[in-house]
Amino acid sequence: MLPQGSMHAMVLEKPGQPLVLRTVPIPAPADGQVLVKVIACGVCRTDLHIVDGELAAAKLPLIPGHEIVGVVVQKGKGITTLREGETVGIPWLGYTCGSCRYCLRGQENLCEHARFTGYTLDGGFAEYTVAYESYCFPLPRRYANASGSPLLCAGLIGYRSYSFTGRQAVNLGIYGFGAAAHLLIQLARSENKNVFAFVREGDREAQDFALSLGAVWAGSSAQLPPEKLDAAIIFAPVGNLVPQALEAVDKGGIVVCGGIHMSDIPSFPYHLLWEERVLRSVANLTRQDGKTYLQLAPQVPVKTTTTSYPLHQANEALNDLRNGRLQGAAVLVMDST
Numbered sequence: 410m411l412p413q414g415s416m417h418a419m420v421l422e423k424p425g426q427p428l429v430l431r432t433v434p435i436p437a438p439a440d441g442q443v444l445v446k447v448i449a450c451g452v453c454r455t456d457l458h459i460v461d462g463e464l465a466a467a468k469l470p471l472i473p474g475h476e477i478v479g480v481v482v483q484k485g486k487g488i489t490t491l492r493e494g495e496t497v498g499i500p501w502l503g504y505t506c507g508s509c510r511y512c513l514r515g516q517e518n519l520c521e522h523a524r525f526t527g528y529t530l531d532g533g534f535a536e537y538t539v540a541y542e543s544y545c546f547p548l549p550r551r552y553a554n555a556s557g558s559p560l561l562c563a564g565l566i567g568y569r570s571y572s573f574t575g576r577q578a579v580n581l582g583i584y585g586f587g588a589a590a591h592l593l594i595q596l597a598r599s600e601n602k603n604v605f606a607f608v609r610e611g612d613r614e615a616q617d618f619a620l621s622l623g624a625v626w627a628g629s630s631a632q633l634p635p636e637k638l639d640a641a642i643i644f645a646p647v648g649n650l651v652p653q654a655l656e657a658v659d660k661g662g663i664v665v666c667g668g669i670h671m672s673d674i675p676s677f678p679y680h681l682l683w684e685e686r687v688l689r690s691v692a693n694l695t696r697q698d699g700k701t702y703l704q705l706a707p708q709v710p711v712k713t714t715t716t717s718y719p720l721h722q723a724n725e726a727l728n729d730l731r732n733g734r735l736q737g738a739a740v741l742v743m744d745s746t
């Protein structure tokens with residue numbers, strides 16, 4: 410039995426060490442925040458980078474997790490739209506200042522004072538969490554359960570990356586076929602894109618998974634595709650893929666790096682970038698990305714493939730993600746604890 414007012418959480422106490430199951434107080438919502446009983450929280454590659462200490466700004470101790478689906482159970486002061494009992498999604502972007510030069514020009518994803526769920530704010534690897542009302546997304550009914558959690562980062566970041574590849578792109582390469590890719594391919598197929606999936610050398614299962622979701626070709630990331638690409642998105646955190654993707658795109662092609670962390674990019678000859686090829690990264694998300702994506706996803710409809718773990722097996726989920734032993738997305742489901 411838990412003491413009253415307390416909850417289970419998987420806590421990062423020190424980077425480089427596994428998460429620890431702790432009993433901690435249920436947080437109280439501050440002004441503008443709601444208390445949310447977590448139904449499920451997806452496990453994202455960013456969580457791995459945080460746990461491994463590759464992203465250095467994490468608060469400590471930290472409850473990771475930024476793909477949260479849960480039910481509002483208590484409101485702090487000043488809540489205007491959310492109701493108790495409402496199911497919401499809580500994404501990576503947890504707070505922005507609204508007044509810095511980035512916020513003022515519509516780039517709140519780059520806010521100088523941004524706070525991030527499961528990184529600089531406690532997240533969803535716990536039975537409860539608090540979140541600012543204006544950063545919670547109401548969820549379409551079909552996603553108001555554990556299956557919706559991967560949409561909140563893998564889906565959203567995939568969508569933001571895709572939005573930079575250009576409407577006219579038809580042949581789209583995706584490097585790394587994990588959680589983000591399996592969601593994005595469904596949206597891209599619905600818009601008649603030809604998706605070329607690049608997976609780890611010899612990962613037959615990932616190739617088959619990509620083909621089953623409608624990829625026109627699936628092969629190793631060391632290969633060149635059978636046709637020139639108009640654009641490519643790199644989800645795998647592997648810097649070597651940057652020159653490979655640039656080589657695979659046609660003149661004027663766009664290569665988007667969708668991850669928050671990547672190993673060093675090797676030097677490459679200028680001719681790979683020449684002829685107006687574009688290389689760019691994507692950082693975080695805006696709330697508008699979330700609204701737009703959560704309207705689009707049910708129309709496709711995007712279906713999530715998930716592997717569920719109980720809360721106390723968060724380390725196993727992280728390890729399976731690290732070792733590529735998953736198809737689709739890992740999700741911590743609270744009731745199965």
Ligand SMILES: [Zn+2]
Nearest residue numbers: 506509512520
């Ligand atoms: Zn700002």
Ligand SMILES: [Zn+2]
Nearest residue numbers: 453455562563
């Ligand atoms: Zn994420």
